[in-house]
Amino acid sequence: MLFSRLHAPTLKEDPSDAEVVSHQLLVRAGMIRQVARGIYDFLPLGLRSVRKIERIIRDELDAAGCQEVLLPIISPAELWQESGRWQIYGKELLRLRDRHDREFCVGPTHEEVITDLVRRDVRSYRALPLNLYQIQTKFRDEVRPRFGLIRGREFVMKDGYSFHSDYDDCRREYEHMRRTYTRIFNRCGLEFRAVEADTGAIGGSLSHEFQVLARSGEDLIVSCGSCDYAANVEKAEARPPEAETFDSAALARVATPGTKTIEEVSVFRGEPAERFVKTLIFMADEAGVAALVRGDDQLSETKLKAAVGCDV
Helix, strand or coil: CCHHHCCCCCCCCCCCCCCCHHHHHHHHCCCEEEEECCEEEECHHHHHHHHHHHHHHHHHHHHCCCEECCCCCEEEHHHHHHHCHHHHCHHHCEEEECCCCCEEEECCCCHHHHHHHHHHHCCCHHHCCEEEEEEEEEECCCCCCECCCCECCEEEEEEEEEECCCHHHHHHHHHHHHHHHHHHHHHCCCCEEEEECCCHHHCCCCCEEEEECCCCCCCCEEECCCCCCEEECCCCCCCCCCCCCCCCCCCCCCCCCCCCCHHHHHHHHCCCHHHCEEEEEEEECCEEEEEEEECCCCCCHHHHHHHHCCCC
């Protein structure tokens, strides 16, 4: 095609709602256009870039012994109710009813659908291991979609699922896929780290995220300078510091007029924030949860959800 015929409408100015450079450049270069919050059109140049990435993914996954499938975007509520995630997933799950008043959802992920497929079709352990993947549109009704394509509501995702006769075989495939993902990211020319991550509503006992290192983004990761440990802050664990001992005053009710935060109370009382305990109240499945946190610490809602076993 002649370049003069290419539909690539460019902009001279940054869009007002674009917070990060990647979002600004994608819009200005005529690669994407916003339809609604977190939902975008892919224009010819943008779609061509996506297709190149998909080819790299397919090359590596096919070479690793995976097989591509295509699952429906809409899945019936019965499968999600059977897995217990119909309620666990919360408001991110877009639910709808058809003309016969049957409940469905727009798939944010496809564990339920692929498991139903395999349990109906695989008759013997001799058919295992089996590794299936797809590249398909997903939808998660994010509370705060932002950063352009980084945190959108509708997005294209490669999701893979492997089935095994025993845990050892499953763990071998996990490491095999970890090496395969490493090759994919290297071929894309990305600087990245594979870090431990929270499994979230998807579930599971082990998870790693391949995080592209950048100055702006949605997640923070931490790493150890003396070993290979790296993790998302939502999953990271740290050794507690040496406990400080001091003589506590007698228990008494103390007025703190005009102070609303631990920082203000700390200044008012002339005591460091780590000597205070703050109480944070959350609602979890219609029941109250009180989390007591050291004054100079912050609470991870992701870790709290894992601790109480439900959404908060």
